[in-house]
Amino acid sequence: MSEVRVRFAPSPTGYVHVGSLRTALYNYLFARHHQGRFVLRIEDTDQSRYVEGAVENLLETLRWTGLDYDEGPEKGGPYGPYFQSQRKEIYHEHVQQLLDKDAAYPCFCSEETLNAMREEQQKKGLPVMYDGRCRNIPKEEALERMKSEPHVIRLKVPRTGNTMVKDIIRGDVSFENALIDDQILLKSDGFPTYHLANVVDDHLMKISHVIRGEEWLPSTPKHILLYRAFGWQEPQFAHLPLLLNPDRTKLSKRQGDVAVEDYRAKGFLPQALVNFVALLGWNKGDDQEIFSLEELVKYFSLERVNKAGAVFDVHKLEWMNGHYIRSIAEDEYLRIGQEWLKKLNLDTGDAQKNRLILQAVRPALNKFADLPQKTAVFFKDALEYDEQAKEWLAKPESKEILKIMIEELAQTDELTLESFKTLMKTVQKRSGQKGKDLWMPVRAAITGETHGPDLGIVLTVIGKRKVEQFLKQALAI
RNA sequence: GGCGCGUUCGUCUAGCGGUUUAGGACGCCGGCCUCUCACGUCGGUAACACGGGUUCGAAUCCCGUACGCGCUACCA
Numbered sequence A: 001m002s003e004v005r006v007r008f009a010p011s012p013t014g015y016v017h018v019g020s021l022r023t024a025l026y027n028y029l030f031a032r033h034h035q036g037r038f039v040l041r042i043e044d045t046d047q048s049r050y051v052e053g054a055v056e057n058l059l060e061t062l063r064w065t066g067l068d069y070d071e072g073p074e075k076g077g078p079y080g081p082y083f084q085s086q087r088k089e090i091y092h093e094h095v096q097q098l099l100d101k102d103a104a105y106p107c108f109c110s111e112e113t114l115n116a117m118r119e120e121q122q123k124k125g126l127p128v129m130y131d132g133r134c135r136n137i138p139k140e141e142a143l144e145r146m147k148s149e150p151h152v153i154r155l156k157v158p159r160t161g162n163t164m165v166k167d168i169i170r171g172d173v174s175f176e177n178a179l180i181d182d183q184i185l186l187k188s189d190g191f192p193t194y195h196l197a198n199v200v201d202d203h204l205m206k207i208s209h210v211i212r213g214e215e216w217l218p219s220t221p222k223h224i225l226l227y228r229a230f231g232w233q234e235p236q237f238a239h240l241p242l243l244l245n246p247d248r249t250k251l252s253k254r255q256g257d258v259a260v261e262d263y264r265a266k267g268f269l270p271q272a273l274v275n276f277v278a279l280l281g282w283n284k285g286d287d288q289e290i291f292s293l294e295e296l297v298k299y300f301s302l303e304r305v306n307k308a309g310a311v312f313d314v315h316k317l318e319w320m321n322g323h324y325i326r327s328i329a330e331d332e333y334l335r336i337g338q339e340w341l342k343k344l345n346l347d348t349g350d351a352q353k354n355r356l357i358l359q360a361v362r363p364a365l366n367k368f369a370d371l372p373q374k375t376a377v378f379f380k381d382a383l384e385y386d387e388q389a390k391e392w393l394a395k396p397e398s399k400e401i402l403k404i405m406i407e408e409l410a411q412t413d414e415l416t417l418e419s420f421k422t423l424m425k426t427v428q429k430r431s432g433q434k435g436k437d438l439w440m441p442v443r444a445a446i447t448g449e450t451h452g453p454d455l456g457i458v459l460t461v462i463g464k465r466k467v468e469q470f471l472k473q474a475l476a477i
Numbered sequence B: 001g002g003c004g005c006g007u008u009c010g011u012c013u014a015g016c017g018g019u020u021u022a023g024g025a026c027g028c029c030g031g032c033c034u035c036u037c038a039c040g041u042c043g044g045u046a047a048c049a050c051g052g053g054u055u056c057g058a059a060u061c062c063c064g065u066a067c068g069c070g071c072u073a074c075c076a
Helices: A018-033 A054-065 A088-100 A111-124 A139-148 A194-204 A214-230 A260-265 A270-278 A293-299 A314-327 A330-343 A351-364 A368-374 A387-394 A396-410 A417-431 A436-447 A455-462 A464-476
Strands: A005-008 A037-040 A104-107 A152-155 A162-167 A171-176 A184-186 A209-213 A236-240
Touching: A005 A018, A005 A209, A018 A037, A018 A054, A018 A209, A018 A236, A018 A260, A018 A270, A018 A293, A054 A260, A054 A270, A088 A104, A088 A152, A088 A184, A088 A194, A088 A214, A104 A139, A152 A214, A162 A214, A162 A236, A171 A214, A184 A194, A194 A214, A209 A214, A214 A236, A260 A270, A270 A293, A270 A314, A314 A351, A330 A351, A330 A368, A351 A368, A351 A455, A387 A396, A387 A436, A396 A417, A396 A436, A396 A464, A417 A436, A417 A455, A436 A455, A436 A464, A455 A464
Parallel strands: A005 A037, A209 A236
Antiparallel strands: A104 A152, A152 A184, A162 A171
16 A cells, blocks of 8 residues: 555534544544554635634644644645635636636526526426536637626536446445536635535545545545546545434434533543544454554554444443543542542642542542532531431431440541541440441431442541531431 | 435444354343442343345345435535
């Protein structure tokens, strides 16, 4: 294989769709696996869709996921500029080439004309496509009218024959030329359409493999025809299966979070998101499911990409994120957790206590946004008891334990993990209770619940004063 | 409507003609661990869309049907 060059070519819509992330990831993995180049190109040819800050957001999101590119915005490269909005002259030159070769033609049809035409076709049950009425305007006349009339440039698609798309994932897919529209290449505002800009840039940027979503498969024959019209060698194509909503429609907003930023904001780790999304349509071929980016690079191949769409299952993502929360280095976990405590107003102001809270909650944490709920026991001022807690506290043996605890607590300076341990030993001896019978009354009294994180940590964080208060309160009910 | 793609447990998937009583993961259910929950661990639950072929033999190859999805813009 000659040099592998692939690209991720998003249009800056304001956020990064998880489907885009998957496309970017596969391109990245393919490039790195083959020691090729990964190019980032911004497809901002639609002025009406311009969104303030979208590019910055895109770059930041890419940075967060760790998918670094070799050429593109802020980095430059030999085939720039990497913003299509800055390449207008290039497209114009190329359109001129097509015009000169008689491979394209100006179309002067108005929106009304086109709408009427489509309605007519619909009514007659004909395929809805441009009927080519501007195709046969004599060249002289067309040239003259171009000077004064608004127009678009269309590709002259052959009326007969077939165009074959050789797809790495799907095999050969054949399209009948007669059913391919005379695609608009240049809009009346002078901007290129996706089709033109994409083909011209992919060629000029020496892209060897076009890896993109399945929604592009139907327009690929148009692209191939364009390459041929220019006299260019076409790249290889690989169309990725779609990411789906639970109802199996194309993954979209409305049915949950689709933006990478949403998942970041909820406290998902980039490693988990990347790992999860990598498995949506690809697998190594054995039972391995947990992969670092490096491992993905090592094992990835387009041959092992699936054909069928994949439902984005947030449940499994949460599980995987929990797995990563538990498996990253402890200091990294504490660092990230600390940031989240601050952000969520859960910072105790005591670094030691923050650390204890984070450690206590780690086994149960699937994403950092769950911190308020998972750490609630540490921050209660008034206690409410659930049914099971009440049952425990109603027992005479429990009351006895609480009384002893209050007495012993009075002789303890401050609660620490160690002093709590010895305290409980003493309570055990004096009360004669052990195991569940010893611990549950304490848990119920201090948390109002019969489940939760390690009691030693809970009491240590809550502190002697509050523990005493809760014990007395529990005794009173 | 037309064109295209797809179809293995609820979900992500393994399987590329016999090694399959169809394997793994999430979820769910149960055991163990444990003061409890969670984690971890062990076990269970659950699928080849349908109908024809081809073949000694098909989840695997071919054809058809059904269903789903995508595209059909001067959006990408």
